[in-house]
Amino acid sequence: MSSSTNTPTHHTSTIGSIGTPSRRNTELALLVFAVLIPVFAYANVGLAIDEKVPSGLLSYGLGLGLIAGVGHLGVRKFAPYADPLLLPLATLLNGLGLVMIWRLDQSKLLQSLPNFAQAAPRQLLYTALGIGLFVAVLIFLKDHRVLQRYTYISMFGALVLLLLPLVPGLGANIYGAKIWISIPGLGTLQPGEFAKIILAVFFAGYLMVKRDALALASRRFMGLYLPRGRDLGPILVVWFVSILILVFETDLGTSLLFFGMFVIMLYVATERTSWIVFGLLMSAAGAVGVASFEPHIQTRVQAWLDPMREYKLSQAGTHDGILHSEQAMQALWAFGSGGTLGTGWGQGHSELIRFAANSDFILASFGEELGLAGIMAILVIYGLIVERGIRTALAARDPFGKLLAVGLSGGFALQVFVVAGGVMGLIPLTGMTMPFVAYGGSSVIANWALMGILMRISDTARRPAPAPAPSPDAEMTQVVRP
Amino acid sequence: MNKPLRRIALFCGLLVLALLIRDNYIQYVQADSLRTNASNRRVAIERYATPRGDIIVDGNPITGATKSTKSGINDFEYKRTYKDGPMWAPVTGYASQAFDASQLEKLDDGILTGNDDRLFFRNTLDMITGKKKQGGNVVTTLNAAAQKAAYQGLLSRGKGAVAAINPQTGAILALASTPSYDPSTFAGTSGSDEKAWNKLQKKNNPDEPMLNRALRETYPPGSTFKVVTAAAALENGLYKSADENTDSPLPYTLPTTSTELKNEGNIPCKNATMRVALKVSCNTVFGKIGADLGKDKMLAEAEKFGFNSEQLTPVRSNASVFPKTMDKPQTALSSIGQFETAATPLQMAMVASAVANNGTLMKPYMVDKLQAPSLDVISQTEPQKLSEPLSKSNAQILQSMMETVVNDPQGTGNKAQISGVTVGGKTGTAQHGVANSEKPYAWFISYAKLADGSSPVAVAVVVEDGSANRDDITGGGLAAPIARSVMKAVIDSKK
Numbered sequence: 001m002s003s004s005t006n007t008p009t010h011h012t013s014t015i016g017s018i019g020t021p022s023r024r025n026t027e028l029a030l031l032v033f034a035v036l037i038p039v040f041a042y043a044n045v046g047l048a049i050d051e052k053v054p055s056g057l058l059s060y061g062l063g064l065g066l067i068a069g070v071g072h073l074g075v076r077k078f079a080p081y082a083d084p085l086l087l088p089l090a091t092l093l094n095g096l097g098l099v100m101i102w103r104l105d106q107s108k109l110l111q112s113l114p115n116f117a118q119a120a121p122r123q124l125l126y127t128a129l130g131i132g133l134f135v136a137v138l139i140f141l142k143d144h145r146v147l148q149r150y151t152y153i154s155m156f157g158a159l160v161l162l163l164l165p166l167v168p169g170l171g172a173n174i175y176g177a178k179i180w181i182s183i184p185g186l187g188t189l190q191p192g193e194f195a196k197i198i199l200a201v202f203f204a205g206y207l208m209v210k211r212d213a214l215a216l217a218s219r220r221f222m223g224l225y226l227p228r229g230r231d232l233g234p235i236l237v238v239w240f241v242s243i244l245i246l247v248f249e250t251d252l253g254t255s256l257l258f259f260g261m262f263v264i265m266l267y268v269a270t271e272r273t274s275w276i277v278f279g280l281l282m283s284a285a286g287a288v289g290v291a292s293f294e295p296h297i298q299t300r301v302q303a304w305l306d307p308m309r310e311y312k313l314s315q316a317g318t319h320d321g322i323l324h325s326e327q328a329m330q331a332l333w334a335f336g337s338g339g340t341l342g343t344g345w346g347q348g349h350s351e352l353i354r355f356a357a358n359s360d361f362i363l364a365s366f367g368e369e370l371g372l373a374g375i376m377a378i379l380v381i382y383g384l385i386v387e388r389g390i391r392t393a394l395a396a397r398d399p400f401g402k403l404l405a406v407g408l409s410g411g412f413a414l415q416v417f418v419v420a421g422g423v424m425g426l427i428p429l430t431g432m433t434m435p436f437v438a439y440g441g442s443s444v445i446a447n448w449a450l451m452g453i454l455m456r457i458s459d460t461a462r463r464p465a466p467a468p469a470p471s472p473d474a475e476m477t478q479v480v481r482p
Numbered sequence: 483m484n485k486p487l488r489r490i491a492l493f494c495g496l497l498v499l500a501l502l503i504r505d506n507y508i509q510y511v512q513a514d515s516l517r518t519n520a521s522n523r524r525v526a527i528e529r530y531a532t533p534r535g536d537i538i539v540d541g542n543p544i545t546g547a548t549k550s551t552k553s554g555i556n557d558f559e560y561k562r563t564y565k566d567g568p569m570w571a572p573v574t575g576y577a578s579q580a581f582d583a584s585q586l587e588k589l590d591d592g593i594l595t596g597n598d599d600r601l602f603f604r605n606t607l608d609m610i611t612g613k614k615k616q617g618g619n620v621v622t623t624l625n626a627a628a629q630k631a632a633y634q635g636l637l638s639r640g641k642g643a644v645a646a647i648n649p650q651t652g653a654i655l656a657l658a659s660t661p662s663y664d665p666s667t668f669a670g671t672s673g674s675d676e677k678a679w680n681k682l683q684k685k686n687n688p689d690e691p692m693l694n695r696a697l698r699e700t701y702p703p704g705s706t707f708k709v710v711t712a713a714a715a716l717e718n719g720l721y722k723s724a725d726e727n728t729d730s731p732l733p734y735t736l737p738t739t740s741t742e743l744k745n746e747g748n749i750p751c752k753n754a755t756m757r758v759a760l761k762v763s764c765n766t767v768f769g770k771i772g773a774d775l776g777k778d779k780m781l782a783e784a785e786k787f788g789f790n791s792e793q794l795t796p797v798r799s800n801a802s803v804f805p806k807t808m809d810k811p812q813t814a815l816s817s818i819g820q821f822e823t824a825a826t827p828l829q830m831a832m833v834a835s836a837v838a839n840n841g842t843l844m845k846p847y848m849v850d851k852l853q854a855p856s857l858d859v860i861s862q863t864e865p866q867k868l869s870e871p872l873s874k875s876n877a878q879i880l881q882s883m884m885e886t887v888v889n890d891p892q893g894t895g896n897k898a899q900i901s902g903v904t905v906g907g908k909t910g911t912a913q914h915g916v917a918n919s920e921k922p923y924a925w926f927i928s929y930a931k932l933a934d935g936s937s938p939v940a941v942a943v944v945v946e947d948g949s950a951n952r953d954d955i956t957g958g959g960l961a962a963p964i965a966r967s968v969m970k971a972v973i974d975s976k977k
Contacts, residue, residue: 109557264493268486311521329521335508336516337524349524349557372509376502383498390491394484402483406490413494417501426504 023084024076030088031072035065038095041345045103048346060102063124064095067131074135079459085388086458089381090436090451094127094444096378097437099345100365104358107351119358119439126441130448137452144456148400151205155234158198159241161191166248192245192254193433193446196261196415197453200407203262206234207269208400215270238262243286250296252287253418253430259283261411268406269399297428303328304428327353331364331423335375342371358439360431363423378437379420386413389454395461405457408450520582523557528595530558530579535594535617535855537574537586540626543619544570550579550670558671562587567664569633572643572657572694573624573848575797576665581679585694585797586620586849593618593852593860600852600860616855623653623850623863627971628939632658635943635964642945642961643695645827646968649835649929649940651865652844654795656941656968657828659695697799700824701944704912706925707819708768709833712756712883714783714817715771716876724757724883729774734766736773736811743769743814746911760883761893763909765818772817773810780817781806786871787843788832789825795848802829819912827942830927832868835940837884838906838929841877843868881906881931888928895926897962900970904931907965911956921946926961930969939972941965 039061046054054060068091075082102120104110141147147154165171170181180188207214214231242255263279291297303310303325311329330353338348348368353361367375389409396402415432422429433443508516518525530550536543546563562577564570575585583591592598596605596617605615625646632644636658646656667678682692693699715721721728732752733742743766745751751764759767772780784804785791793799802825805816815821828846836843845866852860872880884906887895895907907928929940943961 264490268483268490271483271486308521332508332512333516333519333522333524335505336513336519337522338509339513339517340510349527352523367505367509372505372513375505375509379498379501379505383495386494386498387491390487390494394487394491399483402487406487410490410494413497417497420501421504424501424504424508426500 022080024072024080027075027084027087028072030084031068031091034088034092034095035061035068037092038064038099041096041099042102044344045099045106045346048344049103049106060098060124063128064091064098067091067128071131071134074138075455078135078138079455081462081464082455082459083388083392083462086385086451086455089385089388090448093378093381093436094130096366097362097434097439098123098127100362100369100437101358101439103346103369104351104365106346107357109351110354110357113355122441123439123444126444127448129441130445133445134448134452134455137449138456138459141453141456144401144404144453144460145398147201147404148205148208151202151209154198154202154205158195158202161195161198162241162245162254164191190440190442192251193442194449196257196411197408197446197450199258200261200265200404200411203265203407204400204403207265207403211269211399214266215272239282239286243290247290247294250294251431252297252300252428253415253422253432255286256283256418256430257411257414257432259286260414261407264410264414265403265407268393269403299324300428300430304422304425307332307425327356327361328425328429330354331361331367332425334361334364334368335424338368338371338374340372342367342369342374345369359433360419360429360438361423362438363420363434366437367424379416382413382416382420382435385409386416388458392454392458392461396457397461401457401460405454408454412447412450526579526582527557528597529577529583529591530560530562532596532615532617533560534562534577535596535619535853537570537594538619538621539570539573539624539629542626545574562665562669564664564666564669567666568662569629569658571662571665571692572659572696573622573629574665576669578665578668578670578675578679580671580675581668586622589796590620590849590852593620596855598860601854604854604856618855618860619853619857621850621853623648623651623655623848624657625655625972625975627975628656628968629658631967631971632656632941632943632964633660633662635967636660636945639945639960639964641689641695642943642964643699643827644941644943644964644968645696645831646939646941646972647828647831647835647844647846649839649844649937652835652846652868653850653865654828654846654848655939655972657694657696657848659693661689661691663691694797695944696827697793697795697797698826700800700802700826700829701923701925701946702912703819703823703825703830704910704923704925705763705765705819706830706833706908706910706927706942707817707823707825708760708763709837709880709884709908709927710784710787711768711772711780711817712760712880713787713837713872713876714775714780715756716879717783717872718775718779720771720775721756724879725755727753727755728759728767728771730754730759730764730767730770732766734770736769736814738809739811741811743818757883757886760908761886761890763894768818769814773814775817776810777808777813780804780813783871786869787836788829788868793828793832793846795828795846797848799826799828802826819910827944830925830942830944831940834884834907834927834929834942835937836869836871837877837880838931838937838940839877840874841870841872843871884908884928894956895928895962897959898926898928898966898969900930900966900973902933903969903973905929905966905969906931907962909956909962924956924960926965928962928965928969930973932973938976939969941968943968 042060043053043057071087101123105118105120164181180190242259245251245255266275307328310324311326314324314326334350350357350365350368357365386409393402393405396405418430419432419434421427433440435447533547537545544565547560548563550558550561558579575587577583577587594617596615628646636642637660642660644656644658647654663682668675684690730753735742745765749762751766754764754767789802789804792801805822812821816823845868847863849863851862854860887893888898888905888907894909898905898907910925912923924945927942929937931937943965945960
């Protein structure tokens with residue numbers, strides 16, 4: 001599927017003289033749909049709840065349209081050959097998320113909760129900031145290979161970001177997970193979302209340099225290639241840090257995400273299956289080890305195995321030192337009550353999930369109101385984003401770009417899987433957000449930045465190379481006619 | 483690096499596939515069980531999202547719905563209301579936003595809320611035409627006048643229950659129980675609803691107002707059970723007529739023991755005919771009949787009348803008890819309604835109705851039909867034969883005996899007489915408690931027969947009157963007047 005298969009064999013480089021068409025008009029057409037669908041959804045919610053078209057429809061539609069338009073113009077100007085699907089898909093998810101967040105804002109039950117504040121306007125602001133960052137990435141990151149220079153700074157930066165929530169006075173413990181930092185006057189920030197991107201940069205830079213050493217300089221042991229200690233060092237450090245996050249921030253999701261992302265990139269860089277085996281063994285060892293003494297994670301596992309029991313414990317107000325949560329069961333009920341076609345926008349009762357209905361559990365809200373059909377569509381959209389990202393990696397001509405693209409898309413895929421699987425009860429629940437749809441500034445802004453980097457790599461990959469200069473040798477080797 | 487990349491692409495595809503499969507599992511395979519899980523609040527929200535359909539008696543709704551007072555975050559839109567709640571509670575049960583539902587309200591919840599599968603087509607049509615979903619109605623077989631007579635009669639007596647049946651169809655005409663409760667008082671979710679509910683619970687209220695005594699409480703039936711024993715004697719050919727002298731010594735010593743069975747007072751029971759024995763309620767005569775027939779024949783007859791099985795009306799009644807293992811003296815005691823014999827008021831009404839209906843026992847039911855919101859009939863209950871406890875000729879012999887009980891000046895049941903109507907009955911004064919320490923229950927079962935021979939009503943009344951003077955407690959004195967007024971109400975409403 002990479003461009004190399006289409007290029008004539010006598011070229012030594014894989015750069016073809018005829019590049020992929022830019023497809024910017026395709027992107028624009030898709031964007032129109034990506035804006036119109038949420039606008040219709042918004043009208044639908046208003047009609048279902050108040051039986052009238054919501055008064056904010058115009059401003060809301062204009063807002064989303066403007067955001068999408070700015071994104072599109074930025075791409076047209078600064079990354080004209082970038083993948084045409086990524087921006088519309090992300091815009092659609094973001095728009096649908098906004099509608100659902102607005103819809104949950106209308107719930108009397110949620111309004112009665114302490115600390116209630118309208119979330120949709122803020123989410124719209126975050127989206128605008130996100131698109132701003134997206135365009136800024138396209139403007140200022142002329143070539144993604146520049147990021148290679150910051151390999152070790154990235155590692156340091158990511159570690160600092162990850163450990164910030166542990167700093168006394170800065171970290172905020174919200175519902176049992178210490179993954180936020182509170183910035184006075186600005187609210188809370190989830191540094192893990194940004195660390196995800198920065199870590200991918202570090203991994204890509206490190207692995208690009210070390211991949212040969214990791215792949216080749218190894219001893220064979222029991223059918224597996226064991227790498228040398230000095231090559232393994234940074235890997236063990238990363239593994240250790242992710243365990244550290246798990247223990248001190250009680251954040252199973254983030255540590256799983258980082259570690260999974262790292263294993264994926266390692267595997268791509270070295271092309272050795274043994275890394276996958278190592279990765280799985282190490283993460284399993286870490287997870288089992290931590291789960292054996294961390295009550296927060298034990299509860300999560302129990303809630304996963306028997307959500308009904310957790311629900312009853314939480315209803316009974318059992319105080320055994322652990323915060324029992326009814327959410328897992330409530331989410332399953334929301335999904336079940338939605339059934340195949342869902343109750344329709346605004347006609348479900350996903351507010352019963354309480355405060356997390358528009359953030360960690362927003363997928364359950366979608367499940368109730370849009371049903372199996374809606375969730376499958378959303379999952380397919382996520383799948384498309386991931387596969388377009390991996391396609392970008394395939395198309396990228398430089399190993400750094402390949403690694404970065406696959407790291408970002410693989411991490412994105414893992415995050416979607418961990419969150420959606422947790423909400424649906426496929427795996428234990430972890431406190432992460434569904435990219436683009438869930439309420440949360442850090443998440444939206446960071447994921448738009450991630451899209452920006454992917455678009456940049458994609459643009460570089462698909463950009464037609466300048467036509468090769470005519471070779472002076474060509475004249476000389478002409479067949480001389482008799 | 484492209485080969486591992488393709489594998490990663492595949493892996494990510496598998497992750498999404500796993501999510502899709504899981505989603506199909508919970509939203510398709512498990513959806514119904516999750517959606518209808520009793521703890522899922524949506525079930526209750528849905529139940530009260532539209533005004534519930536009504537429970538109807540004699541063409542008038544005895545229930546209603548009001549908009550809930552939206553206090554705070556109450557997400558239930560409509561609240562159930564009841565007209566004459568305490569009187570109808572044993573029929574309707576309750577539907578409470580906070581405390582679930584019971585009896586008809588629970589059993590026919592689907593129809594009342596409009597969620598029943600049988601309303602699916604209509605609901606789909608309504609959805610397309612934009613009409614709001616409505617609940618259907620439950621049309622009962624009850625007779626408002628009879629119910630009122632039963633309830634008022636019981637109120638004046640304290641605790642007790644009445645069950646009245648149309649013997650020809652099995653349709654339940656009255657089902658009253660006191661003390662009762664008003665389901666309106668806890669239909670909502672507010673603090674006062676909770677207080678009202680708590681006050682009605684057994685632990686806070688030893689009188690158990692929420693116990694449906696007509697269906698769910700079994701009492702020792704006392705002498706009213708002698709009707710069953712007499713039927714067994716006739717059916718098994720032990721005595722062929724009402725006026726044949728029985729072989730009954732006085733005093734009668736229970737077989738294999740030295741215990742003498744006693745009669746209440748000095749009544750002529752020695753070798754008395756069954757007619758006389760029923761009229762004055764001889765324990766000795768019917769005790770000996772039971773012992774002579776033996777356990778198996780008595781059990782067979784009792785079970786034909788419906789003992790030892792629950793009745794689904796569709797509200798479930800408790801199974802009445804005729805013991806399955808007992809020796810000869812115990813059989814004698816059981817045959818006069820003592821030992822372990824216990825019956826619900828509904829069961830004893832069934833006994834009277836089988837006799838009145840010339841030996842055929844109809845299955846008791848209280849829902850005549852279920853209606854869609856448009857009043858289309860969704861289901862109609864057809865009267866069903868339950869069993870044939872006695873032949874027509876034997877039934878008529880028994881009828882003449884029971885009519886003697888009411889009509890004869892010495893009969894124990896003459897307070898049930900209604901002018902111009904033939905009434906047959908049987909009294910019972912059931913002793914209970916350790917060594918008869920508690921005040922006895924007063925029973926009366928009876929039926930009314932019109933001039934054309936048809937019988938529109940059979941009734942069973944039990945009064946547990948704690949306030950009455952112990953010696954005054956007799957079935958004839960306390961229970962018969964209530965039975966009379968219930969029968970009279972049914973006959974008057976026929977005119």
